[in-house]
Amino acid sequence: MNRKIQLGIWSALVTLVLISLPSIFHYAQQLVGKSVIDQENFSWQMERTYENLSATVLNPIDLEKASQEIPVTKEEIEEYRNLYGTLSEQLSNIQEQYAERIANAKAENNETLLLALVKERDTKLEDIQQNFESDEHVEDKILKQKARQLALYEEEKRNRRTNNLPISYDLVNIDTGERFKKGNIGAAAAYKKKFNEANGYLKAESFMDDVNNNGFSWYEGDAAVNISHDDFNSISNKPQFFEGTVIVPKEALASGGLYEESQAFTRGKYSMYAFWVVGILALVALLTVVRFRREWVLFSRFTPVYARLRIDFKAAILLLTVLVLGTYIQSEIYRSLNQFTYFTLGTAGNMIVSFLLFGVLFTALLAFQVVHLIEQLRQPGYAEQAWRESYTASFLQNVVGMFSNRTVGIQLFILLIGFFLAGVGFVGLFLGGFTFLIYVACVFFLGLPVLFLFASRGAYLNRILSATDAMAAGYYTEAIPVKGRSPLAKHAANLNNLREGVRVSINEQAKSERLKTELITNVSHDLRTPLTSIITYTDLLKDETLSAEERAKYVAILDQKSQRLKTLIEDLFEVSKMASGNLEITKQRVDLNQLMHQALAEHAEDFAESNLDVRITLPEVPIFVMVDGQKWWRVLDNLLINALKYSLPGTRVYVNLQKVGTQARITVKNIAKYEIGDNTDELFERFKRGDESRQTEGSGLGLAIAQSIVELHGGKMDVEVDGDLFKVTVEIAAG
Missing domain, CATH: 1.10.287 (Helix Hairpins)
Structure with missing residues (x-):
């Protein structure tokens, strides 16, 4: 047999057991050995019969007298009077109601209708006027309306007697001795009750409980008037007490409404007995021939889909399944007797559909979920992994992260x-x-x-x-506005910093690419110039007709250009070593003042030949620094050579050495012969020269080498340009 059919049969039997067996405990005491007379509905009907008997027969009110005694309070008069607004509002409202109709009657020359409308309007206006002038006028209108409502209630109360149970009674008023009797109380009785001192007397009131508790809610006439609970209490007779006997004859069970109710109850009772037997047989079948097998649900096509669901989602589906199935079973337990009692084809159809949809289907679904969940939980490590991947764990992590x-x-x-x-x-x-x-x-x-x-x-x-x-997308022009001190504002500020950093990085990258291009161009030019001369003069020396004087001149030029090329290559290697950090320095205590004197003396003749006036300011005392003397000599030499090459002839060069705090400061200032521009940072770049045409001698590495040596010693070197004034400042710790 197909696994689905087997699972469906098993689910149907389980659903039958879950409904039928609990219903035994719920209905057994109510049904076994009981008749319709023993049911709560019959007891309720008898109570209503007693109430109606009391209000209509045993202790009725005098309608005419009660109508005159109904109270009207000041509050009711004021409420009635102002229900539709103030006097002026009500008069204006009536005028507006009749204005158009009267105007139409005039336009049609309908004198009869016109007179009737005017009379009707004036009557209402006069009535409203009297409402506000006379309490008696309003009280009389309210009293008449309440009397009308009371009459309606009494009529309804008499009509209700047709719905009472068929009873016979013999009752005596214990105070007056008045006797009320109907039928033969000695006849065979299906129900019988005696009222006496031991069992309690029958209390007869003039109004039924629906009025005693709430007032009379069905009324006609003006909406402002309603006979209330207090009104009924004021006109009600004093409660009367009776003793005697009330019976429901057995013959009432043979015909009429009580007979039909008895037949329906009997049919429902025996149907419930049959249902209980079916439930017991279903339980026996589940324990013997239709035992549950795990393979019915383990090899379902829904298994891979279910396995991929997260564990808390599975738990939610399982809980929903239990709730739906439990609600269905509970409702069927409480409705089963009523369904069997008033059984119809429509009822049978609804029972079958709900049984298949909410019973069989959800029972099978519950079995599928429970078996699969147990199988997965048996796998080693599944519970821990399932929890880590669950929505709940993710939610808790998000809460912590929040x-x-x-x-x-x-x-x-x-x-x-x-x-x-x-x-x-x-x-x-x-x-x-x-x-x-x-x-x-x-x-x-x-x-x-x-x-x-x-x-x-x-x-x-x-x-x-x-x-x-x-x-x-690469747009960095507009900064994000920073508003307030919220986390969003802080985030905006961080993004602005990042934006600025990216912008600077891009600019630096562009600058680096430009300088790299210039470096290659400059290196190529500076190396090619002496190399070209060497090749040219080498070719010239191959001429055997050259004189000794010309040959000596060409050799001297070759020597000069070779030395120039050697200097360029050595400077390039040196600055590369400095940039890579591979240059070794040996620090010792050096008198910077003396070293400066030596450097200036070395270039004194060169400055004189270049028509430059050097103004030197040196201290009279030594200034000691911990430096590599040879490397630091290179710094001073490069600074003086730079001033010598690029100073405007006929100007002054200022060389200054002083101690400022704990720092030794060297300053070299001159007037440049070339236009430098504002970008002083590029002067430290390799092969960068003050003359863009590159006609002067030098490698363009002087300031770059000097800066590298200064930084290797922990010092600082700055260049300032103010127009044509060129100023280099070097600082290093003195000690």
């Missing part, structure tokens, strides 16, 4: 609570009264500010996201 930035977490939490309370308050809005005022106050002083904050932060977040997208 509060990792406490400010953001608290703000989100406040917004969540605010919207939750807004929903609760919206429900309170429909309760009216004081809750409405509280809700309005919360909306204006809590809800709207929270909503404003939420909209503001949301708009700000969108601006940040848009700016971030622009940055990702």
Whole structure:
């Protein structure tokens, strides 16, 4: 047999057991050995019969007398008088009601209708006027309306007697001795009750419980008038007490409404007996021939889909399945007797559909989930892995992550609570009264500010996201506005810093590419110039007709150009070693003042030949520094050579050495012969010269080498340009 069919049969039997067996405990005491007379519905009908008997036969009111005694209070008069507004409002309303109709009658020259409308209007106006002038006039109208309602109630009360159970009675008023009798109480009785001192007397009141508790709710006439519970109490007779016997004859069970009710009860009772037997047989079958087998659900085509679901989602589906199945079983237990009692084809159809849909299907679904969940939980490590991958664990991690930035977490939490309370308050809005005022106050002083904050932060977040997208697309022109001190503002500031860093990085990269290109160009030019001369003069020396004097001249030029090429290559290697950090330095205590004297003396003749006036300011005392003397000589030599090469002839060169605090400061200032420009940082670049035409001698590495040596000694070297004034400042720790 197909596994699905077997599972369906098993689920049907389980559903039958779950409904039938609990219904035994629920209905056995009510049904076994009982008749329709023993049911709660019969007891309720008898109570209603006693109430109607009391109000219509045993202790009725005098309708005419009661109609005159109905009270009318001041509050009722005022309520009636002002129901439709003030006097002026009511008069104006009547005038408006008749104005158009009277105008139409005049236009049609219908004198009869016109007179009738005017008379009707004036009568109503006069009645309204009297309502506000005379309490007696209003009281008389209210009294008549209440009397009419009382008459309607008495008529309804008499009509209800047709719905009473067929009873016979013999009752005596214990105070007056008045006797009331109907039928033969000695006849065979299906139900019999004696009222006496031991069992309790029958209490007869003038009105039934529906009036005693709530007042009379069905009325005609003016909506402002309603006969109330207090009104009934004021006109009700004093309760009377009776002793005697009341029976329901057995013959009442042979025909009429009670007979039909008895037959329906009997049919329902025996149907329940049969249902219980079916349930017991189903239980026996489940324990013997239709035992559950795991393979019915383990090899379902839904198994791979179910296996991929997260464990808390599985738990939610399982809980929902249990709730639906439990609700269905509970409702069927409580409805089963009524369904069997009033059984029809429609009832049978509904029972079968609900049994298959909510019973069999959800029982099979429950079995599928339980078996698969157990199988998965048996796998080693599944529970831990399933928990890590669950929505619940992810949610808890997100909550912890939300509060990792406490400010953001608290703000989100406040917004969540605010919207939750807004929903609760919206429900309170429909309760009216004081809750409405509280809700309005919360909306204006809590809800709207929270909503404003939420909209503001949301708009700000969108601006940040848009700016971030622009940055990702490569646009760095506009900074994100930083508003307030919120986490979003801090994030915007961080993005601005990142934007500025990226912009600077791009600019530096562009500058680096440009300088790299210039470096290759400059190196190629500076190396090619002496190399070209060497090749040229070498070719010239191959001429055998050259004189000794010309040959000596060419050899001298070759020597000069070879030395120039050697200097370029050595300088290039040296600056490369400095840039890579491979240059070794040996520090010793050196008198910087003496070293400066030596450097200046070395180049004194060169400055004189270049028509430069050197102004030297040196201290009279030694200034000691911990440096590599040979390397530091190179620094001073390069600074003086740079001034010598690029100073405007006929100008002054200022050389200054002084001690400033703990630092030794060297300053060299001169007037440049070439236009330098504003970008002084590039002067430290390799092969960069003051003359862009590169006509002067030198490698263009002088300042780059000097700066590298200074930085290797922990010093600092700066260049300042003010127009044509060129100033180099070197600082190093003295000691």
